[in-house]
Amino acid sequence: MLTTRTTAACPAAHPAPIVCPPPPEGLSLSLTLxxxxxxxxxxxxxxxxxxxxxxxxxxxxxxxxxTSELVAVAAYLNPSQDLYLSLRHRDSALRLIVYDAHARHAHPRLATACDARRRGGLRLLAAVVRDCGGDWGFGESREPGGGTRSWAVLPCLMN
Structure with a gap:
């Protein structure tokens, strides 16, 4: 004998939650390349x-x-060594930092030549940052293991 069962209809679908993007202040990206x-x-x-x-x-x-300029120059000057990229939104600006293992040269002439080479490789970065009203630079990394820290700060004032 076949019995008929009444089943409740599928529950009503809940409206999809409105997903808002996280606030810009929460932007924090780090990766090793x-x-x-x-x-x-x-x-x-x-x-x-x-x-x-x-x-x-x-x-x-x-x-x-x-990002492309900072990473490409770091990879060119420090081939086959890992790079570390950081992107943060702080104080209405996007802050990019690239760390590479290329240590500062002890000999002053070598250090000057190496700095000139890195600065030359970052000419396009300098122009972009200047047009945005930002700042950029590079120097010895204060992180354990040393190396070079290259960075750019690009203002992002929201209307």
């Missing part, structure tokens, strides 16, 4: 995605270009 030519592309993609997730897309062209 191989010191290889392709790592600039990986860095660009990660930074573009992080900016999109925090609704900072209007700043992507300049920040992605700055």
């Amino acid at each position: 191989p010191g290889e030519p392709h790592c600039a592309g990986i860095a660009r993609s990660a930074v573009r995605s992080a900016l999109h997730a925090h609704a900072l897309d209007p700043f992507a062209p300049e920040v992605v270009l700055a």
Whole structure:
């Protein structure tokens, strides 16, 4: 004998929650990259995605270009060594830092030549940062293990 059971209809679907992007102040991205030519592309993609997730897309062209320049020069001057990239939003600015293992030369002439080489490689970065009203630079890393810290700060004032 076949019995009929009454089953309750599927529960009413709850309206989908409105998902707002996290606030820009929460943006914090850190990653380690191989010191290889392709790592600039990986860095660009990660930074573009992080900016999109925090609704900072209007700043992507300049920040992605700055990221690419910092990472490419670090990889060129320090081949086959890992690089560390950091992107943060602090005080209405996007702050990029790239650490590489290229230590400061002890000999003054070598240090000057190396600095000139890095500065020359970062000419495009300098122009982009200047146009945005930001700041950039590089110097000896204070992190354990030494190396070089290159950075750019790009203001991102929201209207």
